Amino acid sequence: MTESIIEVQNLKKVFGDHVVLTDINFDVAQGEVVSIIGRSGSGKSTLLRNINLLEEPTAGDIKFHGASILEKNFDLAHYRAKVGMVFQSFNLFNNLTVLQNVVTPQMTVLNRDAAAAKEHALELLHQVGMDPFVNAKPDQLSGGQKQRVAIARAVAMDPEVLLFDEPTSALDPEMVDDVLNAMKALATTGLTMIVVTHEMEFARDVSDRVVFMDQGVIAESGTPEQLFDHPQEARTQEFLKRYLNRA
Amino acid sequence: MKKLFSAIIGAGFALAVGLGLAAQTQPVQAAGGTLKVGMEAGYAPFNWTQSTSANGAVKIQGSSDYANGYDVQMAKKVAKALGKKVIVVKTSWDGLPPALTSGKIDAIIAGMSPTPERRKTIDFSNTYYASKLTVVVRRDSKYAKATSIKDFKGAKITAQLSTFHYQAISQLKGAIKEGAMNNFPAMRVALESGTIDGYVSEVPEGITASAANPNLTYLRFSKANGFKTNPEDVDLAIGLRKNDPDKAKINEALAKISSKQRDQLMTEAVANQPSTASEGNWFISILKQYGPMLLRGTGMTLLISLIGTIVGFVIGLLVGIVRTIPAPKTKGKRGLQWFINWLLAVYIEVFRGTPMIVQAAVLYYGAAQAFGLNMDKTAAALVIVSINTGAYISEIIRGGIISVDAGQFEAAHALGFTHLQTMLKVILPQAIRNSLPAVTNEFIVNIKDTSVLSVISVSELFFTSETVAGQNFQFFHTYLIVCGIYLILTFTISRLFRLIEKRIDGPKNYNVMNNQMQVETPTTNN
Numbered sequence: 001m002t003e004s005i006i007e008v009q010n011l012k013k014v015f016g017d018h019v020v021l022t023d024i025n026f027d028v029a030q031g032e033v034v035s036i037i038g039r040s041g042s043g044k045s046t047l048l049r050n051i052n053l054l055e056e057p058t059a060g061d062i063k064f065h066g067a068s069i070l071e072k073n074f075d076l077a078h079y080r081a082k083v084g085m086v087f088q089s090f091n092l093f094n095n096l097t098v099l100q101n102v103v104t105p106q107m108t109v110l111n112r113d114a115a116a117a118k119e120h121a122l123e124l125l126h127q128v129g130m131d132p133f134v135n136a137k138p139d140q141l142s143g144g145q146k147q148r149v150a151i152a153r154a155v156a157m158d159p160e161v162l163l164f165d166e167p168t169s170a171l172d173p174e175m176v177d178d179v180l181n182a183m184k185a186l187a188t189t190g191l192t193m194i195v196v197t198h199e200m201e202f203a204r205d206v207s208d209r210v211v212f213m214d215q216g217v218i219a220e221s222g223t224p225e226q227l228f229d230h231p232q233e234a235r236t237q238e239f240l241k242r243y244l245n246r247a
Numbered sequence: 248m249k250k251l252f253s254a255i256i257g258a259g260f261a262l263a264v265g266l267g268l269a270a271q272t273q274p275v276q277a278a279g280g281t282l283k284v285g286m287e288a289g290y291a292p293f294n295w296t297q298s299t300s301a302n303g304a305v306k307i308q309g310s311s312d313y314a315n316g317y318d319v320q321m322a323k324k325v326a327k328a329l330g331k332k333v334i335v336v337k338t339s340w341d342g343l344p345p346a347l348t349s350g351k352i353d354a355i356i357a358g359m360s361p362t363p364e365r366r367k368t369i370d371f372s373n374t375y376y377a378s379k380l381t382v383v384v385r386r387d388s389k390y391a392k393a394t395s396i397k398d399f400k401g402a403k404i405t406a407q408l409s410t411f412h413y414q415a416i417s418q419l420k421g422a423i424k425e426g427a428m429n430n431f432p433a434m435r436v437a438l439e440s441g442t443i444d445g446y447v448s449e450v451p452e453g454i455t456a457s458a459a460n461p462n463l464t465y466l467r468f469s470k471a472n473g474f475k476t477n478p479e480d481v482d483l484a485i486g487l488r489k490n491d492p493d494k495a496k497i498n499e500a501l502a503k504i505s506s507k508q509r510d511q512l513m514t515e516a517v518a519n520q521p522s523t524a525s526e527g528n529w530f531i532s533i534l535k536q537y538g539p540m541l542l543r544g545t546g547m548t549l550l551i552s553l554i555g556t557i558v559g560f561v562i563g564l565l566v567g568i569v570r571t572i573p574a575p576k577t578k579g580k581r582g583l584q585w586f587i588n589w590l591l592a593v594y595i596e597v598f599r600g601t602p603m604i605v606q607a608a609v610l611y612y613g614a615a616q617a618f619g620l621n622m623d624k625t626a627a628a629l630v631i632v633s634i635n636t637g638a639y640i641s642e643i644i645r646g647g648i649i650s651v652d653a654g655q656f657e658a659a660h661a662l663g664f665t666h667l668q669t670m671l672k673v674i675l676p677q678a679i680r681n682s683l684p685a686v687t688n689e690f691i692v693n694i695k696d697t698s699v700l701s702v703i704s705v706s707e708l709f710f711t712s713e714t715v716a717g718q719n720f721q722f723f724h725t726y727l728i729v730c731g732i733y734l735i736l737t738f739t740i741s742r743l744f745r746l747i748e749k750r751i752d753g754p755k756n757y758n759v760m761n762n763q764m765q766v767e768t769p770t771t772n773n
Binding site for chain 2: 076078081084087090094096097105108109135136137140150154
C-alpha cells in the first residue's frame with residue numbers, strides 16, 4: 001500500500017439530537033477506488049460531505065496528505081479544487097452552457113487562461129461523449145448527459161481525489177451505463193475515487209475496496225471478493241441478500 | 248471574505264463621496280448678487296409659468312421655462328431697489344416656508360398673507376397687495392346670484408389647504424365645509440364636475456378663473472355683506488427669514504410703489520396671463536403650447552426613475568450579497584456580521600416602511616434646516632429614489648437568491664469557489680434572472696411614483712402637468728395626454744425588459760456541433 005491520501009479519524013457528526021456518524025475511522029490510499037455501500041440513512045453521503053467540508057464535523061479529524069483540513073489556516077479553496085465532488089442531483093450551473101460549466105471553475109479557482117481551460121474542457125467532454133453539446137444549457141440535457149458533464153467538470157480541475165455521491169441514483173436505468181462507463185474509464189487512470197453507490201456490480205468490478213456502512217459506523221470493509229462473497233457480519237449478509245435478490 | 252468587505256466599504260465610501268459632491272454642487276448663494284424668490288409659478292395672475300420671456304418674464308431656476316405675473320414684476324422692483332438680480336425658484340405651496348427657512352430661497356413672493364401662524368416661523372414685509380375674499384361658483388348654479396355671505400345655506404364649499412381662505416368658510420352661514428384641497432387647479436376641476444359648489448379665494452384668482460372658464464364666475468360682495476377679514480390675511484406680503492437685514496430696504500422699496508401703480512400691475516398681469524382659449528383641435532393646441540414643457544417633464548421623470556432604478560439595483564445586489572454571507576467561524580467576525588446585517592435590516596425597514604414623499608421632504612428640507620446641507624433638488628430626488636428603490640430591490644434580490652437551488656451553492660463551494668465568486672459567477676446571474684420581472688415592476692412603480700417628488704418641486708412630468716393644467720384650465724385634456732405619456736413610458740419599459748429576459752435566457756435551441764444541418768438553424772422564435 002502507498003501513502004494514505006485521506007485519513008478520517010474518529011469522525012462524529014450530529015444534526016441536532018440526531019447522531020448520523022458515530023465514530024468513523026477510514027483511510028484511503030493514493031490511487032485507490034473505494035466504494036461505500038449501505039442502506040439509505042446509514043450515513044454514507046454525510047461521510048462524503050464531511051470529507052469535502054460541505055458539512056462541518058462535530059468531532060474527530062480529517063487529514064489530507066497528513067495535514068488536518070480542520071486547521072484554522074487550512075486553504076479550503078485549494079483543498080476543494082484537489083478533492084472534487086460529483087453530486088446525485090448533478091448541480092450543473094444552470095446559467096452556464098455545458099462548455100462554460102467546465103471552463104469557468106478552471107479559470108475561477110485555478111486561474112487558468114481561457115484558451116487552456118477550453119482546450120482541457122473540450123478534451124474531457126469528448127472523453128465522456130458530451131462534446132456535441134457544448135452550447136447546450138443544462139435544462140436542455142437528460143440526466144445521464146448532465147452527470148457526464150458534471151464528471152468532466154470535476155475532472156477538469158485535475159483533482160487528486162474525486163468523491164461521487166450516488167452519481168447514478170437519479171438516473172433512468174438506460175442512462176446509468178453511460179455514466180458508469182465514464183467512471184470506469186476514470187478509475188483506470190489512477191485517480192483516487194470514493195464512490196457512494198447502490199450499484200453493486202460497479203462496486204464489485206471497479207473498486208479496490210468496498211466499505212459497508214450501517215447506522216453511522218463502518219460495519220465491515222474489505223476487497224470486493226471478501227465483502228460480496230464472504231461477508232463476515234450478519235447485517236452485511238442481510239443487506240447483500242436483499243440487494244442481490246432484487247437485482 | 249476580506250476582499251468582499253473592502254469592496255463593500257469602498258462602494259459605501261464612493262456613495263458617500265458622491266452624495267457629498269452632489270450636495271456641494273449648489274451651495275447657498277452668497278447674498279450679494281441675487282435675490283432668490285420662491286413661488287408656485289401656477290397661481291395666475293400672481294404668478295404663472297410660460298415658455299417665452301415675453302412681457303418681462305424671468306427665467307425659472309434649473310428650467311428652460313419662464314415665470315411671470317404680479318409677483319414676478321413686484322420681485323423685479325424689489326430686487327432693483329436692493330441692487331440684486333431676481334432668480335425665480337419654482338416651489339410648491341407647502342414647500343415655500345421650509346424652502347425659505349432652510350435657505351433655498353431668500354423671499355416668498357407668492358400671494359402669501361402674513362398670518363400669525365406663519366409669523367411664528369418666518370417674517371413678513373409690509374403689504375405689497377391688498378386683496379378681498381370672494382367665492383368662485385358655477386355660473387349656472389343658484390349660488391351665482393348670491394349677494395351676501397349668508398346666501399350659502401347647504402352649499403359645499405372648500406378652499407386651499409393651509410390658507411386663511413379655508414377658515415373663512417365658517418363665515419358662510421350654513422355652508423358645508425368640505426375637505427381642503429391642495430391647489431387651485433384641483434378646486435376648479437372639483438367645481439366644474441359638481442363635487443363642490445364653490446371655493447373661497449381672492450378676487451384676482453376669481454377674475455382669472457372666470458376669464459379662463461366661461462362656466463365659472465366669482466362673486467362681489469358689498470362691504471357689509473362680505474367676509475370679515477383680518478388685514479393680516481387679505482394683505483399679501485413678502486415672506487422673509489427672521490432678522491433678514493434687507494427687510495427695511497424692502498419695505499422702503501414697497502412704500503414707493505403707489506396703490507395706483509399696484510392696480511396697474513395687476514391689470515397688466517391679468518391681461519398677460521397665459522391664454523386659456525383653445526383654438527382648433529385641443530390635442531394639437533396643448534402639444535403646440537406646452538409640448539416642450541411636457542417633454543422636459545417626461546425627460547426628468549425618465550431620468551430620475553432610470554437612474555434611481557439602476558442605482559437601487561446595485562444597492563440591492565450589494566445588500567443581497569452581504570446578507571447571504573455564510574456565518575464566519577470566529578466570534579469577532581460573527582459579531583461584525585450580525586451588526587452589519589442589523590444595520591441593513593434597519594435600512595430596509597425604514598425606507599420600505601415610510602412613504603417616499605416623507606423621505607423626500609425630510610432629506611431636502613430637513614437636512615437643509617438641521618445641518619445646513621443644501622442639496623440640489625434633482626440630486627435629492629435621485630438620492631431618495633435610489634435609496635428607496637434599493638430597499639425594495641434588496642428584498643427582491645434576496646428572494647431571488649433564496650430561490651436558487653441549494654445544490655448550485657454546494658457545487659460551487661465543492662469546486663473551491665469563494666462566496667463572492669459563487670455569487671458573481673453562479674448565483675447572482677440566476678437570482679437576477681429570477682428577479683427581473685419584479686425589478687421591472689419597481690422601474691414602472693418608480694416612473695409613476697416620482698410624481699410624489701413634486702413635494703420638493705422637482706419638475707417631473709406630474710408637477711409639469713399640474714402647472715400646464717393650472718394655466719390652460721383644460722384639466723381633463725391635459726391629464727389625458729399625461730396619462731398617455733405615462734402609459735407609453737411604462738409599456739415601452741415592460742416590453743424592453745421582456746427582451747432583456749429573453750436575451751438572458753438565450754436561444755431555446757442549441758447547435759449539436761457535429762451535425763451541420765442543425766448548425767444552420769439557431770432560431771430565435773420559440
